Amino acid sequence: MKEILIQLEHCVACKSCVLACAVEHSESKELFSAIFETPPPVARIFVEAGEEFNFPLQCRHCEEAKCVKACISGALWQDKESGLVHHEKDKCIGCLMCVMLCPFGVLTQAREEKVVLKCDRCPDLDIPACVASCPTKAMSLEEVPVHAREKRKEYLTNFKEQWS
Amino acid sequence: MSYAKYAIIGGGPAAFSAIDTINKFDKQEEIALIGAENHLPYYRPLMPNYLAGWTAREKLYMRPEDFYARSNVRFINGKAIQVNGRHNLLTYEKSENDVKAPAEEELKFEKLLLATGADPVQPNIPGLENPGTYFLRTINDADNIGRRAREAKRAVMLGGGLVSLKTAQALQALGLEVVLIISSNRVFSQMLDWQGGELLAHHLKKEGIKIFFQNEADFIHSNRSGVKKVTLADGQELEAEMVVVGKGVEPAVSFLEGSDVEFAEGIPVNEKLQTNLPHVYAAGDVTLTQDLLFNKPALHPFWPKATDQGAVAGANMAGKELTYSGCMAMNATEIFGLPVIAAGLAWAEKEEDFPGEIYRPLYLDSPPSYTKIVLKDDRLVGYIIIGENRKAGILTNLIMSQQLLSPYRKNRLINGEVVYL
Numbered sequence: 001m002k003e004i005l006i007q008l009e010h011c012v013a014c015k016s017c018v019l020a021c022a023v024e025h026s027e028s029k030e031l032f033s034a035i036f037e038t039p040p041p042v043a044r045i046f047v048e049a050g051e052e053f054n055f056p057l058q059c060r061h062c063e064e065a066k067c068v069k070a071c072i073s074g075a076l077w078q079d080k081e082s083g084l085v086h087h088e089k090d091k092c093i094g095c096l097m098c099v100m101l102c103p104f105g106v107l108t109q110a111r112e113e114k115v116v117l118k119c120d121r122c123p124d125l126d127i128p129a130c131v132a133s134c135p136t137k138a139m140s141l142e143e144v145p146v147h148a149r150e151k152r153k154e155y156l157t158n159f160k161e162q163w164s
Numbered sequence: 165m166s167y168a169k170y171a172i173i174g175g176g177p178a179a180f181s182a183i184d185t186i187n188k189f190d191k192q193e194e195i196a197l198i199g200a201e202n203h204l205p206y207y208r209p210l211m212p213n214y215l216a217g218w219t220a221r222e223k224l225y226m227r228p229e230d231f232y233a234r235s236n237v238r239f240i241n242g243k244a245i246q247v248n249g250r251h252n253l254l255t256y257e258k259s260e261n262d263v264k265a266p267a268e269e270e271l272k273f274e275k276l277l278l279a280t281g282a283d284p285v286q287p288n289i290p291g292l293e294n295p296g297t298y299f300l301r302t303i304n305d306a307d308n309i310g311r312r313a314r315e316a317k318r319a320v321m322l323g324g325g326l327v328s329l330k331t332a333q334a335l336q337a338l339g340l341e342v343v344l345i346i347s348s349n350r351v352f353s354q355m356l357d358w359q360g361g362e363l364l365a366h367h368l369k370k371e372g373i374k375i376f377f378q379n380e381a382d383f384i385h386s387n388r389s390g391v392k393k394v395t396l397a398d399g400q401e402l403e404a405e406m407v408v409v410g411k412g413v414e415p416a417v418s419f420l421e422g423s424d425v426e427f428a429e430g431i432p433v434n435e436k437l438q439t440n441l442p443h444v445y446a447a448g449d450v451t452l453t454q455d456l457l458f459n460k461p462a463l464h465p466f467w468p469k470a471t472d473q474g475a476v477a478g479a480n481m482a483g484k485e486l487t488y489s490g491c492m493a494m495n496a497t498e499i500f501g502l503p504v505i506a507a508g509l510a511w512a513e514k515e516e517d518f519p520g521e522i523y524r525p526l527y528l529d530s531p532p533s534y535t536k537i538v539l540k541d542d543r544l545v546g547y548i549i550i551g552e553n554r555k556a557g558i559l560t561n562l563i564m565s566q567q568l569l570s571p572y573r574k575n576r577l578i579n580g581e582v583v584y585l
Binding site: 069070074090096099103108111 | 181207209210213218219223226467468471472475494495497501503505553554555556557558560561572582583585
């Protein structure tokens with residue numbers, strides 16, 4: 001099982017990942033033509049610039065994902081093997097139940113198309129676009145052993161401690 | 165008489181969530197799933213989209229046909245008519261046979277889940293029994309409405325909740341003129357306050373939906389071809405060829421009449437989702453469960469609660485102890501392109517009526533945008549977001565966890581900004 005791990009102290013909130021994500025999810029997958037597409041390509045990763053530190057945030061592909069439980073049309077489902085939460089655009093009706101329940105606020109809406117959008121871990125790429133684009137190597141895609149879940153949760157725990 | 169270790173009545177999200185969980189812990193045993201409709205279980209909230217033609221019929225079903233055999237589920241198309249909990253017996257009327265002579269059959273179970281959901285509230289309006297009047301709850305309802313809509317020019321919708329609004333949108337997309345009759349003073353009155361309701365009503369009117377507030381249908385006039393006219397409480401008469409009722413739902417408990425399972429307006433359950441009988445469980449719209457904000461049992465007919473409860477009930481049925489702590493009112497939708505999300509004490513109007521703080525950091529007519537934040541003792545207890553809403557889930561989570569807000573975070577929140585820490 002592979003996870004995107006983040007080193008908070010390396011993030012300088014440059015938003016390279018946001019740009020790379022939007023381009024990867026555009027029709028042309030080229031920055032210069034993507035800019036002129038309608039509807040404009042939408043990123044599924046967000047950068048939060050805080051007072052003390054910054055961090056990139058995209059779908060955590062949660063176990064027991066709240067978005068999957070909230071989905072009223074069967075568009076969201078979790079692959080038991082990979083652990084990834086998948087979204088089928090042609091089943092989505094944009095009802096926003098998942099947006100209402102995602103505790104990380106990482107589902108976004110394509111208002112024109114009336115669907116939600118989320119991180120798909122870039123199925124066409126070996127390394128997701130956000131990870132590949134990061135100039136400070138704040139993000140990395142790493143194999144995380146299933147039996148050592150602590151490591152998987154390191155980022156989240158770190159995140160949670162900063163929260164409270 | 166047949167036997168299954170697990171029996172589930174109802175084919176909605178609570179039932180399937182329970183099936184998945186039982187399969188996880190006790191894969192070998194058979195699950196009998198009793199569904200009253202003559203279709204394999206489907207996503208009920210998609211009905212307005214299906215009516216409008218936006219969602220194809222084959223996309224409605226909750227699971228593919230081969231799921232049932234794979235998951236050791238025996239689907240029985242039948243209507244539960246009697247539960248004898250103490251003797252582990254359930255009687256149902258088989259519907260796939262001859263309609264005129266339905267056969268009663270018995271099922272013996274070890275664990276039973278009542279997940280019958282909710283039925284539409286039936287208002288007492290003379291003429292409601294005539295052809296051309298509908299509820300929108302089932303695939304058959306949607307098909308019937310769709311057929312009538314092909315001939316009809318005008319529709320009257322009763323009720324101003326989520327189903328009514330989505331149905332109004334669907335009927336308009338089918339080319340009908342739609343009038344909404346709402347007994348309260350605003351749309352979506354279960355969730356929105358006055359300002360939110362105004363914004364949404366204005367948006368609906370701009371899209372061509374007519375709305376009459378604080379009014380009721382007093383009489384539905386029909387001739388041989390069905391509905392012709394509706395007389396309202398204030399004496400106005402509206403010509404229409406069809407009437408669709410969406411006045412909310414109530415737990416489907418009538419089949420428990422005369423049984424040994426206790427029920428009131430819904431089925432009361434404990435933390436393990438057991439009814440008064442420990443081997444009979446209930447989950448979903450049919451349950452009366454703890455409201456976390458009001459600290460008393462309440463009905464919360466909405467999807468995520470049903471999936472959560474189904475998983476907890478299923479685990480307990482399969483011998484793995486789990487508890488369900490409760491939920492609160494919340495809902496989300498999109499109407500004519502306008503996103504609306506509200507949760508908790510969202511409708512609280514004035515601080516005089518409510519011992520807390522109410523902030524409205526954003527209110528814009530165009531594009532319609534509204535943010536409302538309701539706090540109590542420096543904790544979030546409710547919010548409304550109309551318009552840009554990506555971080556709404558963070559707010560929902562703040563209410564559920566009743567986390568104390570730091571002064572910095574609170575300050576940002578009452579200025580309409582959601583920060584993570």
